[in-house]
Amino acid sequence: MVIVEDFAVEYLENESVYRGRYRILRKLGEGGSSVVYMAVDMKTDKPVTIKLIKEHVFDGKRANEIVGEETGILRFVNHPMIPGVVAEYDDAFVLDYVPGNSLSKVLKKKGRFEEKEAVALGCELLELLMYLHSRKQPVIYRDLKPANILLRPDGHVSLIDFGAARVMEPGGDTDTLNLGTEGFAAPEQYGNLGQTDPRTDIYCFGRTLLLLLGGKCSPELMEIIEGCTRADREDRFESCREIRAALLKYPGKRIRKKILKGTQLVFSAGALAAVISFSMANYGSVMSYAASDAQARVPAVKDRLGNAGIRIKEILKEKCGVDVDELLPPMEENDR
Numbered sequence: 001m002v003i004v005e006d007f008a009v010e011y012l013e014n015e016s017v018y019r020g021r022y023r024i025l026r027k028l029g030e031g032g033s034s035v036v037y038m039a040v041d042m043k044t045d046k047p048v049t050i051k052l053i054k055e056h057v058f059d060g061k062r063a064n065e066i067v068g069e070e071t072g073i074l075r076f077v078n079h080p081m082i083p084g085v086v087a088e089y090d091d092a093f094v095l096d097y098v099p100g101n102s103l104s105k106v107l108k109k110k111g112r113f114e115e116k117e118a119v120a121l122g123c124e125l126l127e128l129l130m131y132l133h134s135r136k137q138p139v140i141y142r143d144l145k146p147a148n149i150l151l152r153p154d155g156h157v158s159l160i161d162f163g164a165a166r167v168m169e170p171g172g173d174t175d176t177l178n179l180g181t182e183g184f185a186a187p188e189q190y191g192n193l194g195q196t197d198p199r200t201d202i203y204c205f206g207r208t209l210l211l212l213l214g215g216k217c218s219p220e221l222m223e224i225i226e227g228c229t230r231a232d233r234e235d236r237f238e239s240c241r242e243i244r245a246a247l248l249k250y251p252g253k254r255i256r257k258k259i260l261k262g263t264q265l266v267f268s269a270g271a272l273a274a275v276i277s278f279s280m281a282n283y284g285s286v287m288s289y290a291a292s293d294a295q296a297r298v299p300a301v302k303d304r305l306g307n308a309g310i311r312i313k314e315i316l317k318e319k320c321g322v323d324v325d326e327l328l329p330p331m332e333e334n335d336r
């Protein structure tokens with residue numbers, strides 16, 4: 001028997017009680033397949049999120065299959081940045097409520113993030129992707145974009161919407177369905193180009209970071225983003241760990257350049273002052289005087305620039321819990 005049911009689920013009214021347990025507070029969002037509500041779980045008195053599948057059959061799948069897939073992955077992972085499953089039903093599931101706003105909403109209001117803010121958020125996301133990719137059976141999230149990332153009031157992020165996520169099958173060749181969001185999805189998510197792997201999330205990560213930056217950033221950071229978003233996944237960074245190391249290294253590289261510039265500046269200022277006071281007649285001795293004067297002053301300049309570097313390291317430690325010194329090998333000028 002074929003059951004044809006269109007829009008079998010009715011929208012829930014504010015203040016109505018769903019399944020005798022959840023008092024609906026407001027609608028949070030609506031996508032193609034689901035409506036998401038904020039509610040209070042009257043059993044625990046805690047705020048929750050209810051994701052209600054709109055149609056009994058969507059994209060050839062029954063609602064309970066959709067529920068089972070998303071909660072299956074959410075139960076498989078266990079991370080403070082991913083909401084836990086409270087309950088599941090035939091056509092809906094209930095998650096812990098995460099306070100805050102999606103990064104897409106924040107972007108609409110704020111325009112763009114400053115480079116160091118975006119890098120700090122990026123580092124957090126990379127930590128989370130590293131966790132997902134390093135499961136015994138790696139989880140590929142496949143739909144990383146600002147709308148699926150929540151910025152909490154404490155300044156940290158949470159990842160929601162595991163509707164497109166898949167557990168990587170050892171030896172599997174092609175995903176059954178190529179999901180993702182247009183504009184963010186990696187090229188391999190469109191065709192039968194084989195199973196998606198961590199490099200698919202790396203692509204979406206690069207696109208997301210670029211969007212957070214409003215498309216503008218330093219050439220050093222752009223180089224890293226390009227390393228994430230190359231069309232051929234063979235040309236991308238191989239792991240999130242590698243990207244994080246590059247992100248932690250690049251401010252160091254910029255600081256070193258500044259130190260170099262600072263030395264030049266001290267030298268030129270010294271030379272200029274000396275030329276003015278001793279006149280051009282003593283050009284040779286003036287230059288050697290300026291050189292020794294610069295030598296004497298460079299440590300103070302280095303100190304100041306060093307303090308800026310320490311502050312950046314502190315921010316990274318605070319925001320990402322990462323010790324830069326641990327990751328920073330003695331650097332060469334053309335280090336990536």
Ligand SMILES: Nc1ncnc2c1ncn2[C@@H]1O[C@H](COP(=O)(O)OP(=O)(O)O)[C@@H](O)[C@H]1O
Pocket residue numbers: 028029030031032033034035036049051083095096097098099102147148160161162163
């Ligand atoms: N656990 C949660 N806590 C708080 N808000 C959530 C949560 N899950 C979803 N939302 C809100 O609902 C919106 C849609 O949820 P999402 O899971 O992305 O659904 P869809 O599959 O329709 O994209 C999100 O952008 C977010 O605002």
Ligand SMILES: [Mg+2]
Pocket residue numbers: 031147148161
């Ligand atoms: Mg979503």
